[in-house]
Amino acid sequence: MTTEATPPPPSQAQQPLRLAVLGAGPGGYAAAFHAADLGMNVTLIDDAPQPGGVCLYRGCIPSKALLHATHTIEEARAASAWGITFADPQIDLDGLRGWKQRVVDRLTRGLGALGRQRKIRYLQGRGQFTDPHTLHVRTADELTSVTFDYAIVATGSLPAMPQALRLDSPLVMDSTAALELEDVPETLLIVGGGYIGLELGSVYATLGSRVTVVEMTTGLLPGADRDLVEPLEKRLRGQFHEILLNTRVAALEEHAGGIRATLASTELDNVQRDFSKVLVAVGRVPNSRNLGLEHTGVQVTSRGFVTVDHMLRTAEPSIYAIGDIAGEPMLAHKATHEGRVAVEAMLGQPSIFDPTGIPAVVFTDPEIAWCGLTESQARERGIEIEITKFPWAASGRTITMGRNDGVTKLIVEPGTQRILGIGIAGTGAGELIGEAVVALEMGTRVQDLHLTIHAHPTLSETLMEAASLYYNQSPHYIARTSRAAE
Amino acid sequence: MPTEFRLPELGEGIAEADVIRVLVHEGDTIAVGQAVATIETEKATVDVPSEVAGTVTSIAVKEGQTVSPGTVILAVDAAASAQAAPTAPTPEAQPAAAGSAPTPEAAPQPSAPAQPAPTPVPAAEQPAAPAPHPAAPEPATANAAPAQPATPPPAPAARSGAFAAPSVRLFAREIGVDIATVTGSAPGGRIDIEDVKRHAREHTSSAASTSSYAPQALPDFSAFGPVAREPLSRFRRTVARNMVTSASEIPQVTLFASADIGAFEAVRRAHRDEASKAGGTITNLVILVKLIALALREFPHFNASIDMQADELVLKDYVHIGLAVDTDRGLAVSVFRDADKKSLAELAVDLKGIIERSKANTMTIEEMRGSTFTISTLESMGIGHFTPLVNWPEVAILGVGRDTDLPSYENDELHARRRWALSLSLDHRVVDGADGARFLSWLVNAIQQPSMLDAGGAS
Numbered sequence: 001m002t003t004e005a006t007p008p009p010p011s012q013a014q015q016p017l018r019l020a021v022l023g024a025g026p027g028g029y030a031a032a033f034h035a036a037d038l039g040m041n042v043t044l045i046d047d048a049p050q051p052g053g054v055c056l057y058r059g060c061i062p063s064k065a066l067l068h069a070t071h072t073i074e075e076a077r078a079a080s081a082w083g084i085t086f087a088d089p090q091i092d093l094d095g096l097r098g099w100k101q102r103v104v105d106r107l108t109r110g111l112g113a114l115g116r117q118r119k120i121r122y123l124q125g126r127g128q129f130t131d132p133h134t135l136h137v138r139t140a141d142e143l144t145s146v147t148f149d150y151a152i153v154a155t156g157s158l159p160a161m162p163q164a165l166r167l168d169s170p171l172v173m174d175s176t177a178a179l180e181l182e183d184v185p186e187t188l189l190i191v192g193g194g195y196i197g198l199e200l201g202s203v204y205a206t207l208g209s210r211v212t213v214v215e216m217t218t219g220l221l222p223g224a225d226r227d228l229v230e231p232l233e234k235r236l237r238g239q240f241h242e243i244l245l246n247t248r249v250a251a252l253e254e255h256a257g258g259i260r261a262t263l264a265s266t267e268l269d270n271v272q273r274d275f276s277k278v279l280v281a282v283g284r285v286p287n288s289r290n291l292g293l294e295h296t297g298v299q300v301t302s303r304g305f306v307t308v309d310h311m312l313r314t315a316e317p318s319i320y321a322i323g324d325i326a327g328e329p330m331l332a333h334k335a336t337h338e339g340r341v342a343v344e345a346m347l348g349q350p351s352i353f354d355p356t357g358i359p360a361v362v363f364t365d366p367e368i369a370w371c372g373l374t375e376s377q378a379r380e381r382g383i384e385i386e387i388t389k390f391p392w393a394a395s396g397r398t399i400t401m402g403r404n405d406g407v408t409k410l411i412v413e414p415g416t417q418r419i420l421g422i423g424i425a426g427t428g429a430g431e432l433i434g435e436a437v438v439a440l441e442m443g444t445r446v447q448d449l450h451l452t453i454h455a456h457p458t459l460s461e462t463l464m465e466a467a468s469l470y471y472n473q474s475p476h477y478i479a480r481t482s483r484a485a486e
Numbered sequence: 487m488p489t490e491f492r493l494p495e496l497g498e499g500i501a502e503a504d505v506i507r508v509l510v511h512e513g514d515t516i517a518v519g520q521a522v523a524t525i526e527t528e529k530a531t532v533d534v535p536s537e538v539a540g541t542v543t544s545i546a547v548k549e550g551q552t553v554s555p556g557t558v559i560l561a562v563d564a565a566a567s568a569q570a571a572p573t574a575p576t577p578e579a580q581p582a583a584a585g586s587a588p589t590p591e592a593a594p595q596p597s598a599p600a601q602p603a604p605t606p607v608p609a610a611e612q613p614a615a616p617a618p619h620p621a622a623p624e625p626a627t628a629n630a631a632p633a634q635p636a637t638p639p640p641a642p643a644a645r646s647g648a649f650a651a652p653s654v655r656l657f658a659r660e661i662g663v664d665i666a667t668v669t670g671s672a673p674g675g676r677i678d679i680e681d682v683k684r685h686a687r688e689h690t691s692s693a694a695s696t697s698s699y700a701p702q703a704l705p706d707f708s709a710f711g712p713v714a715r716e717p718l719s720r721f722r723r724t725v726a727r728n729m730v731t732s733a734s735e736i737p738q739v740t741l742f743a744s745a746d747i748g749a750f751e752a753v754r755r756a757h758r759d760e761a762s763k764a765g766g767t768i769t770n771l772v773i774l775v776k777l778i779a780l781a782l783r784e785f786p787h788f789n790a791s792i793d794m795q796a797d798e799l800v801l802k803d804y805v806h807i808g809l810a811v812d813t814d815r816g817l818a819v820s821v822f823r824d825a826d827k828k829s830l831a832e833l834a835v836d837l838k839g840i841i842e843r844s845k846a847n848t849m850t851i852e853e854m855r856g857s858t859f860t861i862s863t864l865e866s867m868g869i870g871h872f873t874p875l876v877n878w879p880e881v882a883i884l885g886v887g888r889d890t891d892l893p894s895y896e897n898d899e900l901h902a903r904r905r906w907a908l909s910l911s912l913d914h915r916v917v918d919g920a921d922g923a924r925f926l927s928w929l930v931n932a933i934q935q936p937s938m939l940d941a942g943g944a945s
Contacts, residue, residue: 149706317708348703350656350659350660351656351659352659354648354655356647356648415674416649416674416675416676417673417674418649418674418676441651441652442651442652443648443649443650443651443676443677445673445674445676447673
């Protein structure tokens with residue numbers, strides 16, 4: 001490679017440091033913006049026309065737009081119990097899709113403008129490393145060489161598609177295709193009871209599909225505490241046609257204009273069922289192939305994750321990695337935070353990735369959200385905990401909303417009374433978790449929440465009530481055991 | 487039921503150690519007291535004796551890992567309780583299915599060893615820091631040590647689980663305080679910013695301080711030519727920190743002198759038999775240790791430490807002479823305890839033990855602490871005068887250079903006299919140059935007229 005690719009020593013450089021960010025998702029664009037704000041000379045590379053990545057184009061944002069729209073349908077239906085009856089909704093799929101697209105366009109164009117204001121060079125194309133200081137970027141009309149002092153790999157993840165389910169048919173969708181909302185199939189099989197399957201399943205079910213969910217493990221949302229999943233599962237069992245646990249999809253084939261699925265479990269011995277369409281949502285895999293990482297010292301695990309340390313440094317000193325490609329959990333907000341750490345670390349600041357908790361939110365109805373230690377993790381690791389749980393049935397606010405299916409629980413360290421984890425199930429849990437994360441990250445003790453005035457009547461009171469319940473001092477719920485407040 | 491063996495306390499103020507070697511394997515049967523691992527602390531390399539007996543069912547640490555008291559080292563199945571009644575409900579294994587919901591990172595337990603598989607192993611926990619043993623007797627480890635070229639340079643350890651707000655954790659990183667070693671004063675043990683500041687202040691008076699030392703950013707050396715990086719051993723890191731403390735905290739002055747050691751021969755002869763009976767040899771160094779011990783009794787300000795926080799001088803009513811020893815791993819200080827009260831023969835035995843144990847790397851942490859004055863010798867290396875750095879928080883250090891035959895006029899006659907090159911560095915906050923001159927000339931006189939040793943001084 002050319003010799004001028006050699007970077008100047010950072011501390012003596014007259015020129016600003018050159019940073020190349022490969023991938024413009026919530027990790028990559030946030031890192032690029034932060035680096036530009038700190039004075040670096042930034043090139044941001046992505047094959048989409050604007051920054052945004054999977055999150056904005058094919059993930060969080062479009063799915064939330066659709067979930068918001070279908071939630072309105074659910075609310076309207078529920079209103080008949082309150083004496084307000086609406087006619088059945090008329091669903092204009094083009095209109096719904098158009099609205100979703102406008103949301104995406106508005107946000108991604110906004111990001112593009114924010115990048116330009118920061119004088120970030122945006123290259124639309126695919127980048128490959130050719131050595132530890134050079135990327136070759138193939139744009140629509142040329143091959144450009146980008147030399148850098150530092151690079152951040154933020155290429156995210158792709159929907160996983162197991163070999164057995166790989167069928168070259170438009171009737172078998174991944175989450176990207178499902179978000180295109182081409183039609184509302186009469187029957188829809190969803191493979192995978194994780195958050196992606198359940199969120200998209202809710203959208204299609206509300207729009208009129210008969211949804212069957214097949215999950216390989218013993219329960220929906222593996223990893224989440226069972227008592228948080230329970231209110232959701234109860235509601236989904238009414239909304240979905242069927243939820244099959246401990247069940248595997250052994251094969252898919254096209255049959256009579258639809259898809260024939262072979263299901264296997266202890267009860268079902270290779271039973272065949274026909275569906276109009278199938279959504280495969282069995283997780284995501286890191287997008288670490290074809291990046292030219294083999295031309296650098298970057299190490300990649302057998303599962304495809306790039307190995308990084310607490311400063312997001314890879315084994316190649318000039319290259320950092322953030323977001324989905326740098327490890328679980330694959331969440332946009334984790335990537336954004338890592339982007340900040342990576343940029344600060346390369347500038348010699350004492351930043352490390354050191355969260356007490358990373359919030360996880362499932363945007364179903366009801367929503368489920370948690371952060372920090374979960375009850376099941378505590379049990380697995382043999383960590384002694386105390387649990388205090390406030391059922392939403394005892395909250396005035398939830399009754400006024402006609403939605404008292406929910407629970408707020410605190411996981412507490414005995415002795416110190418420090419809050420180690422918080423889990424919430426119920427309408428709005430995704431917003432409520434914000435207070436919970438602040439509490440967790442600040443090292444809040446139960447008593448602090450108990451003694452903080454929360455607005456009435458709001459759902460946030462359930463956090464305070466759960467804390468008060470720890471001392472058996474909840475005005476609205478009487479616990480069986482008591483504990484003296486300090 | 488497997489019984490866990492956790493790392494016991496390592497001594498006051500020792501919060502962590504690196505595992506150098508695991509000495510047992512799964513399936514081994516071990517006894518109480520059997521060494522199961524070799525660890526390196528800031529001060530020494532020590533073997534960890536097991537407190538449990540039985541068959542090793544699992545080993546929870548790996549070489550290079552940083553451990554602290556309480557970390558599970560291994561688990562054994564005590565033979566007697568093997569195959570006992572069904573144990574408590576087994577926690578449901580986390581389903582590893584694709585399609586799992588995101589698992590939030592939690593692990594607020596500082597010592598939780600089991601990371602979920604997909605999480606990349608942080609550098610701090612990778613086997614990246616084997617102690618470099620270039621001249622170690624074991625050829626196997628000598629070969630194994632440098633074989634980690636592709637590992638990223640070590641990052642500050644992650645301290646997920648610190649009971650403190652993010653701003654407090656950042657502050658601790660900024661001033662170089664490991665938040666895991668800070669004791670919180672808020673209810674429940676929560677750490678606030680004042681706790682971090684207090685910790686930093688207090689640990690300015692203990693050898694491992696890094697407070698207020700922010701290393702300068704380095705240039706990118708690869709711009710000038712190829713470079714390699716190797717991790718610093720914990721030992722080297724400790725030396726580095728201590729030297730920074732000495733150089734930055736202590737305004738130092740060094741005085742040079744030379745002393746005729748011709749009279750030592752008589753002393754050696756007088757005490758030779760007594761020493762060899764006890765198993766030691768009277769060397770020049772043994773005599774010097776004794777004379778310095780007596781000098782420190784004569785000049786108590788040289789056997790002190792300054793407390794700038796309290797504006798007080800801490801005068802020590804004991805005399806422990808440290809000897810800086812060049813080991814395979816670097817500089818180590820071994821201590822002659824109560825050197826003023828010991829006979830030359832006893833000190834000779836002490837010296838023999840120090841040399842043997844430092845060669846074998848079996849020095850215990852306790853015998854490396856508590857010195858009140860240090861001797862650094864480059865005598866055998868052919869160096870003359872030099873400027874040793876005071877071993878903080880002591881007041882002075884004596885550098886001993888080579889002995890040389892120098893011309894000396896006595897009664898108009900020229901004689902060859904064997905003279906030692908002595909260099910005394912002192913803490914100018916505690917004593918002045920003139921005090922140092924008095925101390926040093928007292929010592930030179932004592933070396934040249936060591937009869938005081940026989941006049942009762944050497945009790």
